[in-house]
């Protein structure tokens with residue numbers, strides 16, 4: 749898994765951990781992104797697909813901070829799930845973008 753995640757001009761440290769990630773209110777989460785500490789924490793307990801979706805979800809939160817989207821949790825989940833499925837289902841296009849974009 750990756751050690752860092754770059755979003756625009758910002759680079760986050762990606763930190764795996766066992767057990768849920770707890771937010772400031774003590775809620776148990778699969779992951780959490782912090783613009784304040786530039787860290788993305790995620791749990792390695794669930795299957796790899798859930799971990800990957802979590803990292804993309806946290807990346808969307810990071811994009812919201814970086815590009816001032818101001819989206820809420822529901823919209824972050826919608827965008828992350830949509831982009832995750834698009835990347836997975838369009839490997840050739842994604843490869844073309846990576847090689848030519």
Ligand SMILES: [Zn+2]
Nearest residue numbers: 805809821824
């Ligand atoms: Zn979220």
